[in-house]
Amino acid sequence: MEKKYTNYDEIDFAEEPSFIRWVQGKDQKATAFWNKWIGKHPEKSAAIKAAKVLVQAINIKEEEPSEARIKNLWDKIDAETKNDAKETAVVRSIGRRRWMSIAAAACIGLVAFFALYNPTTTVSIGNGEHLAYTLPDNSKVELNADSKLTFKAGDFDGDRIVNLEGEAFFEVEKGQSFKVITPNGMIEVLGTSFNVNARNGGLAVDCRTGKVLVTAKGSEQTLTKGLGTKLNANKSALETAYETDIDRQIGWRNGEFYLEMIPFTQAIEELERQFAIKIECDSSLKNKVGSYSFRTDDLKQAMQNVSFPLNADFEINGENVTIKAK
């Protein structure tokens, strides 16, 4: 064992596990061994010194992950491994139900008009807010930021129709037909839960439970659990129903956004809505199609997440953010 080292050059030493552990100070046995060996082989001291410096130089820069991060991640894993049901699918991380806490604050944005003969209720919220709202038939709606819902409260039980601009998640009570009318198409259901995104002249619907009929531009799609549809790229018809990751689509309810295959401008709009900020961005970046995900609890982290795939730098100045190509 000791013998073989006499033919070693600096590279051989630098590759030797016990030599590395000695240099890194990780192994007392190795320390004892090498101190002794070097004493016996002074002719090797040049090679040993070079190898030692080389191993010391390979000191790769790393940040130790924070305690909080390690704990948060474990909490998520812990929650998902609590119930032993083997058949449950792996569900994506679920954050705090942040919208609950701001729902009260969001009421500032809730305006109800009761005109005498044509009572229309308007529920609207601005940027940086989410709102949970219960309709007269006990169906639940969660409005995403910068969205508006109107309906006629007077005869809601007989004719369940709501108008939506923006994005919302619905949990519909069983009963007569329930219709969601958007500028770009209509969704009709019996009793179910589903997400509607009707922004930027588009329409995307993802069904979580029950059955949904979506009509737009003369085409229609029936969705059952786990299926979604959206207007195609030239907004001329609905795409054939496809499998959807509903937990991602409604991640916004927990402050989590997974935006897939979209131009960066749309991610900018979402960030502006969620954080109530203004973003200025190099025009060369605006049309880069990609996936952008972020959480709404940390602006800096969110900006890091979206600028990384673009290889861009960003700067936060209060409510103004600038994004520049590197």
Place this chain on the structure above:
Amino acid sequence: MSDILLWKQLKDGNKSALERIYSTYISSLLRYGRKFSRNDQVIEDCIQDLFIELWKNRAGLGMTDSIQRYLLVALRRKVIRQLDKSKKWVSDTEPTELDFEAEIAVDQKLIEMEISSERAQQVKAAMGNLSKRQKEVIYLKYVSGLDYEDIGEIMDLNYQSVRNLVSNALKKLKGTLLPLVLVLMQLEKIGF
């Protein structure tokens, strides 16, 4: 406790074994993952999936004598699959996310030896001359402290390829670092 015993407890459905495995290896998993992508969310999602799957499929797990190796292999596959997916979506940006990025830190010891900022840059840039695979083997050998067999299994390479990668990487590093090595040897007259 030995890895084999801890692994057996996990297979038997002992939740605290899962927690113990997590707390022992989470730091090295997060740090290793970060070398593939600085998008922390992606890495955390992969690690979360990894542990949930480990728990759900515990009964069917094979035996392992190295939990660290098992976890690094699994994480690497997940991360690469995930980044491949997102690479497809980012049409005209460079696929930098798939790079294994590692940089040498200029540590306090070298600074105390009053190396010039130019030399500090040389040290930092030394890893830049290595291929992605070379960076990764160097990382796994010198930071994670793994042997050639384990590294081969993690990177899906045979033993000899790992050895070649390591010694070629070291030769390159030596070339870049040589001026510095010489200076340091001059300074470190007292030796050992």
